[in-house]
Amino acid sequence: MAEHVILFAGPMGAGKTTAIETLSETAVVRTEAANTDRETADKDTTTVALDYGEITLAADEKVRLYGVPGQQRFDFMWTILKERAEGMVLLVNNDAADPIGEMLHFLDEFRDLYDKGGVIVAATRSDVASTPSVADYSAALSERRPDLIVPVFTVDPREESQMRTVLMTLVANIEMRSMFAVANPTAAASASAPARDGVSA
Numbered sequence: 001m002a003e004h005v006i007l008f009a010g011p012m013g014a015g016k017t018t019a020i021e022t023l024s025e026t027a028v029v030r031t032e033a034a035n036t037d038r039e040t041a042d043k044d045t046t047t048v049a050l051d052y053g054e055i056t057l058a059a060d061e062k063v064r065l066y067g068v069p070g071q072q073r074f075d076f077m078w079t080i081l082k083e084r085a086e087g088m089v090l091l092v093n094n095d096a097a098d099p100i101g102e103m104l105h106f107l108d109e110f111r112d113l114y115d116k117g118g119v120i121v122a123a124t125r126s127d128v129a130s131t132p133s134v135a136d137y138s139a140a141l142s143e144r145r146p147d148l149i150v151p152v153f154t155v156d157p158r159e160e161s162q163m164r165t166v167l168m169t170l171v172a173n174i175e176m177r178s179m180f181a182v183a184n185p186t187a188a189a190s191a192s193a194p195a196r197d198g199v200s201a
C-alpha cells in the first residue's frame with residue numbers, strides 16, 4: 001500500500017486540529033492543553049505536541065495526517081515532523097491581523113517543503129473575514145517565489161468535502177512530482193533547487 005505523510009501547519013486557531021478531525025477515519029490522537037492566549041485565538045484548548053489521524057484515499061493509498069502546534073513556543077514539533085512530511089497543507093486564518101504575513105512566515109519555517117513545491121495554502125474563516133482574497137494570497141506567493149505554483153483554496157475545515165479536495169490536490173501534486181523525478185532524475189534534482197526562471201509544481 002502506498003503511504004503519504006502530510007503535515008497540517010499554520011498559526012494558532014487556523015483549524016489544523018479541526019481539519020484532521022474532519023478528515024480522519026481513525027480516532028484522532030490529540031494533545032490539547034488549556035489555551036492561555038485567548039487574544040490570538042478565542043478557544044478553550046490548543047495543540048501542544050501533535051495531532052495524528054489517517055485516511056485512505058483510494059483502496060491502496062493511505063495518508064498519515066499530522067497536525068503541529070500553531071504556537072511558536074512548541075516549534076520543536078515542527079522540526080521533528082517536517083523531516084517526515086512529503087507535503088503540507090498550510091492553513092491560515094483569514095481573520096488574523098496579518099494573514100499574508102503569517103503565511104510567508106510559515107513558508108520560511110517550512111522552507112524545504114515549500115522549495116520542493118509540496119505546499120497548498122488553505123485560507124480558513126473566510127465567513128468571518130472575506131479578505132484577503134485568493135488572488136491576494138496568490139499575488140504574495142508569486143512575488144515571493146515566481147518559479148513555484150502554490151495552489152490556494154478558501155476552506156472551512158469543518159467541511160469534509162472541502163478538506164478532501166485540498167488533500168487530494170496535494171497528494172496528486174506529490175505523485176506527479178515523484179513520477180517526474182523517476183522519469184527525469186537530473187531535471188528533478190535541479191527543479192527542487194530554488195531556480196528563478198522555470199515553473200514547477
Ligand SMILES: Nc1nc2c(ncn2[C@@H]2O[C@H](COP(=O)(O)OP(=O)(O)OP(=O)(O)O)[C@@H](O)[C@H]2O)c(=O)[nH]1
Binds near residue numbers: 012019068
Ligand atoms: N466560523 C468558522 N470557524 C472555523 C473555521 N475554521 C475553523 N473554525 C473554528 O476555529 C477553531 C479552530 O480551532 P483548532 O482546530 O483547534 O485550531 P488549530 O489550528 O488546531 O489551533 P492550535 O492547535 O491552537 O494551533 C475551531 O473552533 C473551529 O470550529 C471557519 O472556516 N469558519
Ligand SMILES: [Mg+2]
Binds near residue numbers: 017046068
Ligand atoms: Mg490544534
